[in-house]
Amino acid sequence: MTPRAARADKNADDLDVEEALALVRKHPGGTTDTPRHPHHDATAWPDARAIAERAPRHGGRTGCLTPVAVPLASALGLTLAAPLTALTDLPSFDTSAMDGWAVSGPGPWSVRDEGVLAGHTAHAPLTDGEAVRIATGARIPPDTTAVLRSEHGRTDDKGRLHVTAAARPPHTVTHGQDIRPRGQECRSGDQLLPVGTPVTPPVLGMAAAAGYDTLTAVPRPRADVFVLGDELLGEGLPHDGLIRDALGPLLPPWLRALGAEVTAVRRIGDTEQALYEAITASDADVVVTTGGTAAGPVDHVHPALRRIGAELLVDGVKVRPGHPMLLARTQDGRHLVGLPGNPLAAVSGLLTLAEPLLRTLAARPAPEPYTLPLRDGVQGHPHDTRLVPVALHGDRALPLLYNGPAMLRGIAAADALAIVPPGGARPGQETELLDLPWTSGGIGVCFT
Numbered sequence: 001m002t003p004r005a006a007r008a009d010k011n012a013d014d015l016d017v018e019e020a021l022a023l024v025r026k027h028p029g030g031t032t033d034t035p036r037h038p039h040h041d042a043t044a045w046p047d048a049r050a051i052a053e054r055a056p057r058h059g060g061r062t063g064c065l066t067p068v069a070v071p072l073a074s075a076l077g078l079t080l081a082a083p084l085t086a087l088t089d090l091p092s093f094d095t096s097a098m099d100g101w102a103v104s105g106p107g108p109w110s111v112r113d114e115g116v117l118a119g120h121t122a123h124a125p126l127t128d129g130e131a132v133r134i135a136t137g138a139r140i141p142p143d144t145t146a147v148l149r150s151e152h153g154r155t156d157d158k159g160r161l162h163v164t165a166a167a168r169p170p171h172t173v174t175h176g177q178d179i180r181p182r183g184q185e186c187r188s189g190d191q192l193l194p195v196g197t198p199v200t201p202p203v204l205g206m207a208a209a210a211g212y213d214t215l216t217a218v219p220r221p222r223a224d225v226f227v228l229g230d231e232l233l234g235e236g237l238p239h240d241g242l243i244r245d246a247l248g249p250l251l252p253p254w255l256r257a258l259g260a261e262v263t264a265v266r267r268i269g270d271t272e273q274a275l276y277e278a279i280t281a282s283d284a285d286v287v288v289t290t291g292g293t294a295a296g297p298v299d300h301v302h303p304a305l306r307r308i309g310a311e312l313l314v315d316g317v318k319v320r321p322g323h324p325m326l327l328a329r330t331q332d333g334r335h336l337v338g339l340p341g342n343p344l345a346a347v348s349g350l351l352t353l354a355e356p357l358l359r360t361l362a363a364r365p366a367p368e369p370y371t372l373p374l375r376d377g378v379q380g381h382p383h384d385t386r387l388v389p390v391a392l393h394g395d396r397a398l399p400l401l402y403n404g405p406a407m408l409r410g411i412a413a414a415d416a417l418a419i420v421p422p423g424g425a426r427p428g429q430e431t432e433l434l435d436l437p438w439t440s441g442g443i444g445v446c447f448t
């Protein structure tokens with residue numbers, strides 16, 4: 001086995017970014033200071049993902065962005081950077097679990113005139129044989145021994161309260177019944193959730209209940225999107241060799257679903273100078289470009305990266321579609337993902353490079369890998385991985401047609417992308433799938 005084959009054979013987890021960089025530097029196509037050759041060696045697909053995931057950990061950094069205090073209303077989808085520790089006991093006072101009466105001692109009870117509602121201040125202690133009307137969530141008066149639910153009590157013609165046969169056991173109220181004691185759920189200082197927990201709607205509710213107004217969380221990485229191509233139209237029908245820009249509408253919401261805050265979406269003219277100016281003016285954590293990655297006359301991404309002295313971490317990936325995709329690091333430690341212009345190739349680059357990069361920056365958990373059998377066989381590329389749109393039907397994945405690099409018809413109907421290994425997959429073959437963000441989360445959940 002050659003040293004390169006041995007490297008390619010390594011588990012993706014073992015591949016160090018610096019090692020990968022060294023690999024890229026050794027090859028003419030991968031350096032930033034020598035002219036690029038269109039047939040340079042590309043990175044294996046799993047290695048490209050591993051490099052993108054580890055790229056932000058360069059130079060002893062933790063990888064994720066510096067945590068900030070975020071108001072609860074803006075924290076959905078972020079990751080906790082500090083444990084959620086209770087700032088109060090929960091419940092914070094002894095509470096009635098039911099509408100009914102707070103009672104003291106065994107019945108029957110005389111009933112106080114004025115009841116106790118939720119949110120009201122403390123009431124005077126009950127004396128033995130006394131009861132008071134109480135609402136769910138109201139503070140229990142001192143010396144209460146139980147709460148009698150309204151459906152388990154009745155008052156006689158003298159106004160005295162009795163337990164009815166409907167109570168379980170009949171005519172009985174047990175000590176402590178339907179009282180939620182202070183601290184039942186947690187004590188002040190208890191850890192409720194660890195660092196790394198994704199902020200979901202119930203986490204927001206838990207945080208509010210535990211006394212928080214802001215959460216310490218990893219912010220969304222800021223992403224600028226630069227769409228290259230003089231042939232692109234922003235509206236209307238294609239005409240005179242001009243086509244509609246499909247990536248301007250597709251990428252920003254997809255990037256948001258991957259955890260980014262999209263700070264700019266700009267169409268850039270097909271000149272190296274325009275791209276250079278856009279990249280150098282950006283202060284986003286991640287710049288995503290589309291188009292201009294190949295070796296055509298107006299493919300300006302490589303020259304612009306050379307000009308700003310960026311390091312190419314990935315320069316071409318053994319994946320179809322999308323093989324000209326690239327990942328670079330600027331001198332100030334920010335990242336640029338170059339997506340190919342063909343729309344499905346751009347989606348491939350988004351999931352291969354942008355997803356793991358953003359995941360590390362945002363400290364999001366990695367999705368659990370899973371497989372399903374393919375309903376139909378899929379022809380493979382001889383050397384490269386293929387990403388093929390599939391629809392999920394029961395426990396099988398149905399490969400979709402219209403999966404060419406320039407097509408969106410397949411992915412627009414898809415639930416996932418099948419990772420088809422070099423050589424292809426047989427009908428029924430268990431195949432790893434990459435879920436699309438809205439498949440598992442629901443469209444409202446992921447586009448926050």
Ligand SMILES: Nc1nc2c(c(=O)[nH]1)N[C@H]1C(S)=C(S)[C@@H](COP(=O)(O)OP(=O)(O)OC[C@H]3O[C@@H](n4cnc5c(N)ncnc54)[C@H](O)[C@@H]3O)O[C@H]1N2
Pocket residue numbers: 038227228229231232243244245246247248290291292293294295296299321322323324339340341342343345405
């Ligand atoms: N000589 C070679 N030519 C090409 C190679 C190669 O290796 N050698 N690779 C091919 C592959 S594979 C792909 S993918 C594309 C990548 O091209 P670029 O990233 O340089 O992108 P463009 O040339 O700018 O555009 C390609 C294609 O996509 C259309 N496009 C671009 N942007 C958009 C958009 N926002 N919305 C819709 N369509 C878009 C563009 O009009 C072109 O048709 O290169 C191959 N060529």
Ligand code: MOO
Pocket residue numbers: 319320321322323324340342344345405406
């Ligand atoms: O990467 Mo290209 O999309 O294979 O055509």
